[in-house]
Amino acid sequence: MTQPRLLETVAAEAYRYPLLIRRLLPQPQTTDTEIVSDGRRFSYAAFVERVHRLASGLAQHGVQAGDTVAVMDWDSHRYLECYFAIPMLGAILQTVNVRLAPAAIGFTLRQSGASTLLYHDDFKALAAALVPALGIERTVTFGGTATDGFEALVEAGDRDFAFADFDENAIATTFHTTGTTGDPKQVFFSHRQLVLHTLAAAATIANQPVGQNVMRTDVYMPMTPMFHVHAWGLPYVATMLGMKQVYPGRYDPATLLALKRKEGVTYSHCVPTILRMLIDVARKDAVDLAPWTMMIGGSALPEALAQEAEDVGIIALSGYGMSETGPVVTLARSKPGEPVEARCRAGFPLPLVDIAVDHACGGELTLRAPWLTQGYSGQDASNALWDGGRLHTGDIAEIDADGAVRIVDRLKDVIKTGGEWVSSLELESLLMAEDGVAEAAVVGIPDARWSERPVAFVVRGAGPAVTEGSLRQAVSARAQTGAISRYAIPDAIHFCEALPRTSVGKVDKKALRETAIASASPATA
Template identity: 35%
Template sequence: MMNHQLTLRTMLERAEKIFPAKEIVSRTLSGIFRYTYADYASRTRRLSSALESLGIKKGDRVGTFAWNNHRHLEAYFAIPCMGAVLHTINIRLSSEHIAYIANHAEDKVLLIDEDLVPIIEKIKDQLKTVTAYVIMTDKPELPATSLSPVYSYEQLLAQSDDGYQYPDLDEQTPMGMCYTSATTGNPKGVVYTHRSTYMHSMTLGLADTMALSESDTVMPIVPMFHVNAWGMPFASVWFGSKQVLPGQAPTPDVLLDLIEQEKVTITAGVPTVWLGVLQLLEKGDRTRNVSSLRAVVCGGSAAPRGIIQTYEEKYGIPFLHAYGMTESSPVVTVSRLKSYQQDLPYEQKLDIRAKQGLLVPGLEARVYGQNGDVKWDGQEMGELWLRGPWIADEYYKDERSKETFVDGWYHSGDVAVIDSEGTIKLVDRTKDLVKSGGEWISSVDLENALMAHPAVFEASVIGVPHPKWDERPLAFVVLKEAYKGKVEKEEFFSYLQERFAKWWVPDDVVFIEEIPKSSVGKFLKRTLRDQYVDYLTKS
């Protein structure tokens, strides 16, 4: 067989040659911008030429600090195809962490969306390796800025070569890097190769994963700075899918408008996004046509069973549950029914699909407990271990690698069970399991049950110290507007007692206005634990 290198250049060239008329739609500060893959490829080559003129060479890191838009998509291929490394920086991190990862990655050039420039200006004196700033704006003139030297993205492209020729690269060449959102300590960097991204993109096109294809209109809501928008932009370019990029801080209203206007067929985001969209749909202020959707992909944290059911039964929107992390590029599992499960009663099918699902082809997994690999009985808990062609084998220049990557396996820190069908269900993070009287309680199961209650908008459960039982679960509930002041905590005690053993039921329910969230929309249980560490011992 030919020793053919699996690189992003071949993916870009396919879109350029075979799908030149297909459309990319980008929401910008100036309005909706549209162009074709032919235009996209030309501008992408111009960007590579421009970066070369700024001194970028093979192996150099180029940071992006941007929303989901067409310029960010151009960087997705322009940087790796020239042999440099695309470093997508999470715009929602603290200034301290942004400076840390830019320095740790040794970014040489930063591409910055215009409205995000003030964030970088605050830390510019801390950035040790950056030699040039490029501002991405629709305006003909650059905004006033203290950054220096600074360039206009559009002016650079206008002066550059749209016939730029990409070098032949080894498939193991680094193409990108992303840092974890750091719940503790500094963020950890993960480096992706051309091969790993190529393989991951191919997997997204499989019928039993996301089934991305040329016929799709794809709208990644998950940020392009967060694990490369789950790889959807790479796969969409390769497959020639129409892309809709929702731009700066899209609201649920904006997202529904784009779905309706552009006839989006598949979209992806974290549960908090879908909670917000659902809340708007439930208000019913106006009729929304979402009939084009063949799938809403939900990942980042467990999707509550109640959300899946409401989307599907009330609004006819198929809901696809997926799971992954930065270290896995990220897709690990997708929850789809097997052919012989299609005739099960809906409630049973929903039980299956509310789990994280089946391991995608190409990966291997183990669920490892106290006594070795757990039984496939859906009951015995263990840590999920992974390996495969798009699973990291170390953190970038970080001593913490040895704690996480052991004997060829990535130890995820996620506690899971696996049933006789091979369906994986996450029970919790190792640090979030509640150990009460020597027995484990899953905070995730309790949260999903609470969020299925009609009065609940958001819910989170943590373990807090208890003088007798070591730890006990404590629940936090955000009520929907219509139920505030009308529902008491006793309602939730009764509700949970019908579904769980008595000792699983939280000792108290605390009503709050909002669950604290991370930069990518995950619930910040650490913040709740810090605030309520003495709650039960004092009460």
Template identity: 45%
Template sequence: MIPTKLIPRTAEAHEPPLLIKNLLAQSLRYEPQREIVYRDLFRINYIQFNQRVRQLANVLAELDVKPGDTVAVLDWDSHRYLECFLGVTSVGAILHTVNVRLPPAQVQYTINHAKDKVILIHEDFLPILTAIKGELTTVEKYVVLSDKVYTGTARINTLDEIPNGFSGEYEALLSKASDQYEFPDFDENTWATTFYTTGTTGSPKGVYFSHRQLFMHTMGLLTYIIGYEAMPFKGSTDVYMPITPMFHVHAWGFPFLATMMSAKQVYPGRYEPELLLKLLITEGVTLSHCVPTILNMLVSNPAAQKFRQNLSRWKVLIGGSALTKGLAKAATELGITVMSGYGMSETAPILAVGYLNEQEKTLSPEEQIELRTRAGRIAPFVEMRLMDDNGQFVPHDGHSLGEIVARGPWLTQGYYEDSERGAELWKGGWLHTGDVASITPDNWVIIADRTKDVIKTGGEWVSSLDMEDVLSQVEGVAESAVIGLPDDRWGERPHALIILKPGYSLTAEGIKAYLQAKIERGELHKWYVPDRIIFVSDIPKTSVGKIDKKKIRSEMKELILGSSTTIS
């Protein structure tokens, strides 16, 4: 850094640190009467919410949680989880959002690696705890989270199903705690949250973020989502409901933003298509975010057609996997406004969000879909470049490809107790995403593929994401996944898994003919016809809903070698 002159400081002057508690405090300023809703079971306003967060702080003190201790949460998306987002962090402790979809052995690894002291766990996940409890090395106390206290099947203070060794049930403990608590000031670089991201090799990696980073991520969302209206979100009229698990990258940071704005929030608990649609309608939800699998599940539900007039106010940000044009079109036909975003666990996660400028808003719906399915425009305060294999920057001309590297005020600084992989992540002073893309002169990011998923065939690089996008536009195709497998002649060749929509009957030959016709019209590259097309009822997904291409590659190799007569 260049030499600079710092501003003079008066000894008595106060410089407020950028802390999560300040986001919470803002929620009482202007609209404290707005509600936070949990399924069809429970609702509170922001006055009550703030009281409950302070009660949680006192419960944590009773459980001997001190600044720097780690508190783990295993829960569905709920008001309780939101209280932990704000309460655990504001006492100076670290919130570990545990991925409940990992195998029990990996859940055990993450809890031990994070050195969790206290676990708050929903009763639905007690079987996981039963399987691993004897192997946990640092946990001292447990609290059970129960929905029964909201349904009338048990009173808060008389829940009879508290497991042995538990300190109590969440609501019962809150009901006995004082709602008076003064959250302290501390250094804004204090560790606030941690969670674990799984890759293709090795143990899960611990990602971590400070109060400053999460505060600045919230300001970035505020600037882009509200200021630039990339996905218009007004606290006075909009209602927020996450459909991304809260254990996954802080539910993309939106709970912090919605709380700061005291917007109405709806938490759906376990994802059930009928209940999600019911909450969308009855609670007036207008903004959500999810992976494409969830959106596809909802738009394919027969009830969606019934409520299409209510869906016209719903805005959905898609991330985690590429939004295909076929899915974007299906959602748009129901009146849903869709837009893509881009980021990763290590980036908290927002790096880009789709934004249509004044000129682009005049385009036809079909032309807009082309833009809405891109990864987005580079987010405020984020530096993003493209880098080739030699570490040289690639021009932002919309055509040249390179790995996305980034810098910004909310990117993780490394991996917990894993300096080697942390150094690899930040090689050369830029965070390396592993995604291959082009960037246009006007800052649109166009993802080509993950570096490990690009298919090299006949000396050409073919994007599996592009192929999936083309397949999504075949009438009758609900979902697809394309991977490359070794080929003696061409190096690699693409192979596709396809899920059909109900009532459709397609053949591999028919789909190949559709693609070949596009090639002959000059609309596609000649390599875009898969060698094999396999029709399946399900496509493997990771714990956060992304297509699991590592597993698909393994299974397709076995399938091809073991029973070639079953594939097309």
């Protein structure tokens, strides 16, 4: 077999341009947009200067290429500066999930080998308890302390600090996945991977239909934590495009809506739980939130929730990805006049993403793309993740006639009952379409006769008071029309004040499954 022809003639002085994170800084620095955070405003020129100073200050304190610098903070300009300054030094940025239990946080810091910890004063007690046993050499505090070590670090740094080039495959960031069982798994991303993800995400979002897209004139505010999968990679996109950026700190619906109004926010991303809270506040205050485009991820976007969002001026559309994918690999869109259903699918692949449904694995969605993590810190788990040379997502999917991905369910959440497969996501969407239901989650529990049986958990919302009988009747009516299997009618429907959540806002189905089993009758269990 003949081989592709390689470039042979290269100029002696030709420069091989490594894809490093610093290439994402806008050049020249824009002056007509700003970054808003903690009541402060920074021009892009000031932001870039602070990145140089921060890197210089860290270097003066002994941080070297290859070191891991961990950060514990709320969404802020500081975090954005760390997104750039730390990897640009050749060091590794570890974004610490501050919502994990203290023991789990200690595990992630230990496994990453962090030698430096930058932390908000809100985590002072936690840091004091963890640092002595972890061998962390340097700590820097900020926010609320009498002496802000972070600002001192920046002020002492050199504004003209020069960054050297290095291999684009060097690790830039690391963080830990947040499953509901076992220890968190550590994933890694290189400079090259993050740059390519940024370019593909920007190209996709910018080319969405009007009202679902983003332009440089939009105002961006993240509402997924910056410690979680690079805030879905959107801060890198917003910075590269020179957009106005607003960082809200801790998430509070009233604060988010106040910043929306004051700063003119038009593009955000969040999990369905945050969207639900924003809708409820908007309805209570009778405010129209348009224009506001919202990418929704973390879990499925129910059609009923997308419609409620549209009613208060928010255009919600699904994005799909996971910690291992860096994260965004697909994004939904709809044509003018199309129902919201089109925007609730996982959507269309980003450029450079190769998708396939592996029917040998029960219809599992598998991927290839240049920015997917190459593995976990453990070799066995890495091999399973990349079995056959494709990344296994653990999601059952279908590809519609127009090429859009539709997630049917998680492999571990699909319910096998009466010899049929029942999608928990489909049943949840059906329940949430009923007036008076704010949220719903469905799990399967063991059953001696049927293998598994579905059990639903429902959070009541505004509207008529729903009961177990009324919801069961609604599901039964859909079963009679053939829209769903008769085996999908839940054995029990439990009402609760709120659904349990993981540290990144996903519904904790493991906890619900344990509750459902404990509540089941001996005959059922």
